[in-house]
Amino acid sequence: MFRKRGSLILCGTFLFITWNAILVLLLWGRPSPSQPGGEHGEVAERPTNDMMGDVLRMADTFEAELEMQKEILMQIKNQQSLWEPSNGNGPKVVVPRQPVIPVLVIACNRVTVRRCLDKLLELRPSAELFPIIVSQDCGNAETAEVIRSYGNQVVHLKQPDLSDIAVRPEHKKFQGYYKISRHYRWALNQVFKTLSHSSVVIVEDDLEVAPDFFEYFQALLPLLKSDRSLWCVSAWNDNGRDGYVDPGKANLLYRTDFFPGLGWMLLREVWEELEPKWPASFWDDWMRQPEQRRNRACIRPEISRSLTFGRKGVSLGQFYDKYLRYIKLNTEFVPFTKLDLSYLKEETYREHFEKEVYSAPVVTYEDVKQGQLKGTGPFRLQYSSKDSFKVLAKNLGVMDDLKSGVPRTGYRGVVSFISRGKRIYLAPPPGWTQYDPTWS
Template identity: 60%
Template structure:
């Protein structure tokens, strides 16, 4: 009896163990199935996310393409609008004359090349009361408008500056002539030309094409036809369409607006107006547009400056001969927000070379190169060796932009540049 009871209990325990085992096993199978389901679900989710990312990426890429296309369309529309807007702009040429009977050389070229007398009226402002020069100008009749600076009184000049009397008269004449142009004749813009300048065939096209930039970009305050380093051997004559921004005011055929004159007229200097206008107080970090190949060339060896720089530099300036259709070109690359980043990137990605390597043509690779200067003396020394003008005005080297002077030498672009951490112009370098 006791034995049967023992067997029965054992049987019951065995059945219980079997039930527990089967229950646990079943649970493990269920968990395993659910784990597989979760893993499969995760894989499907990952695949879905990857596909969605791919779709999103393609969508974003398409959107970028559409945006860029619209930007391009907007630029083109703006160009068309700008050309229409400025097509009828009247831009007078203000010729500053005194006692050169050779003013006819300048006037003949201006009349020959101007495309439309109504769009480009010529105002000749004469100082000095020189009858022979007046007679020459009057021969042009209605082709030009002659005005005469009325104040011929002697100017009170400090004793130490008596020999620079001419610079005082020139400043007085410039101030009066610009006042007449902007306030009496009420023009919005003018191109100032000295009476000893030759002009290029595309002189008018150059200024008409760049005028919209001058009006729209507040970081510009002039457009100049002159390249101070525009000598044969320092320019790319085959790229006469190239234009640059420059911190250095070039003068010698330059365009300014009435707004700028309103800013300058009340503090106009008694003398040395061109050096004065280059001072930081007047420039205010603004730049000028200047060409690769000059659109003017001076033939005035004899003058107030007594031929300063003429024999070494000015007589070697190359005057452009090929007509460039600037009004049909996209010049928006000269706008500051576009120009600066590209210019700096190009300059400081250029390989560093020494003057001697450049001179001896020992550079084995193509492309632009860079010569570094750290001091005023180093700049002047290298500039002289290369044939560049080596002087500074208010710390700015001629043609310099962000301290960088761009020129061409033996078929390549060269940048005479400070370090990338350049801190700005130092007026004591003048």
């Protein structure tokens, strides 16, 4: 089809040039009429009526042809944006437009932002498709100089309001969380409102990313846009420590009811919903409340595509020494854009997931802990209350905290992980219907 279109365009151009060349030759080559009886055929002082009529008819034809050729040239111009040469002498090919996905780096006073930026710049496949925007709070001069050193490789934004925030006396120690929330709001408004992007991947200045980080988000953007039961895509697995994930399943993805963060993608439509009610502090836990989540899920990987190296921060290393420092970062490039990811659509995924979980044999904690499971698995370990979940999770080494009743990585109450090489589903009884927000 495109070859035929190209031939038509070339033919139109050729006809335009040829027709006008013929007209010019006709006008120049037409013999001049002579006065009758003239001995030497002298040129007439005035044109005859026949000549005038011929010229007018030719002018009318010429004008009509010009209008037609103008239309052809306009069509050629309109098609030019779709056609680019594949090489210097090769045929024309159609190059489809791909969505631009900016990466927003939230920075403050860590000069180690260099480690984050170096990896992003090393791995990104295209500067045009993945522009890097660094939004800096805190006003730290040394960190600003590090960011500036990258020149036009990144866009450097500076959060203008560095003032302290008025908080209740008992929240004075949480001033940092208030400033982070203010910064997020400002930075996301810059991305979506000022720069007019339609999606964004958000990382913080203490994250390192996997080789297929960009591939992962590029492949999942269409699903995020089309499936309204999703509201984010995350690169992070909260229980993704080495030994708790299947190293042979780097391509395995999940739906989760828990908002993971730590390298995540957001659409402008969702931001327009969240921004008017954005919280003054603790934005990530606010995202995990039922009023914001609205029964929507996120996509997360079996093996994390991000790794945090920032032990020091406003959270004072909470969870870092016990869990986060041991998270396994994926090293295998998975060509997600070439895979069929339709299994992640809500109805298909839920049906398959519940069938796999609740057809798995029920085992005891002792069997799991002592490595006495028979067979390849998976296996189901059942909990019946908040306390039983927390005891089992803690003793098995997975994160035991709940946010608004949702366990980390949980989907319909089920937490999936590897224990001694076997897939375990820590699951509520069959017939689960909803989370209990009092489980926190």
